[in-house]
Amino acid sequence: xxxxxxxxxxxxxxxxxxxxxxxxxxxxxxxxxxxxxxxxxxxxxxxxxxxxxxxxxxxxxxxxxxxxxxxxxxxxxxxxxxxxxxxxxxxxxxxxxxxxxxxxxxxxxxxxxxxxxxxxxxxxxxxxxxxxxxxxxxxxxxxxxxxxxxxxxxxxxxxxxxxxxxxxxxxxxxxxxxxxxxxxxxxxxxxxxxxxxxxxxxxxxxxxxxxxxx
Numbered sequence: 540x541x542x543x544x545x546x547x548x549x550x551x552x553x554x555x556x557x558x559x560x561x562x563x564x565x566x567x568x569x570x571x572x573x574x575x576x577x578x579x580x581x582x583x584x585x586x587x588x589x590x591x592x593x594x595x596x597x598x599x600x601x602x603x604x605x606x607x608x609x610x611x612x613x614x615x616x617x618x619x620x621x622x623x624x625x626x627x628x629x630x631x632x633x634x635x636x637x638x639x640x641x642x643x644x645x646x647x648x649x650x651x652x653x654x655x656x657x658x659x660x661x662x663x664x665x666x667x668x669x670x671x672x673x674x675x676x677x678x679x680x681x682x683x684x685x686x687x688x689x690x691x692x693x694x695x696x697x698x699x700x701x702x703x704x705x706x707x708x709x710x711x712x713x714x715x716x717x718x719x720x721x722x723x724x725x726x727x728x729x730x731x732x733x734x735x736x737x738x739x740x741x742x743x744x745x746x747x748x749x750x751x752x753x
């Protein structure tokens with residue numbers, strides 16, 4: 540893709556993020572105490588950069604629509620979780636359904652059903668993984684993290700098994716390192732956890748950008 544095309548797709552991301560922010564803030568979907576998602580323009584700029592980066596990495600293929608939606612929805616969900624330590628189910632479900640529909644459209648256009656099967660397997664694998672953690676560590680992993688993990692498994696599974704593993708590990712590693720640093724700096728109490736959702740989103744998007752589709 541040309542530089543102009545990348546910039547144009549980034550502009551699309553800016554618009555999508557703006558629309559999502561306005562729609563969510565005017566609805567009743569935000570948790571209590573999360574009236575302000577992030578400094579004005581930050582979500583839009585981050586989403587625009589991710590749209591351009593994904594277009595550069597993936598190219599002008601049907602998959603780009605699904606991954607771009609993942610970036611837009613993921614940034615929004617990460618901001619909500621970071622501010623309120625809550626991942627609203629009413630946002631995760633429609634985001635996941637749209638993502639699945641976009642991957643289904645990509646499969647039809649590519650005339651290749653295998654990525655759909657692998658994507659479904661990725662969803663089930665991460666649901667099983669996070670589900671086990673959810674029941675083994677009650678109170679440490681929320682239901683929102685479980686549902687978000689399934690949505691990310693859908694996207695990572697489409698990309699490939701290596702991306703599924705790398706994206707999951709990167710998310711947990713980033714969360715662990717950040718928690719240690721914050722505790723050393725005494726920004727959080729030793730017994731307090733941090734929001735996991737933003738790190739899961741960052742890990743998944745990083746894996747998609749660095750792992751070749753297989």
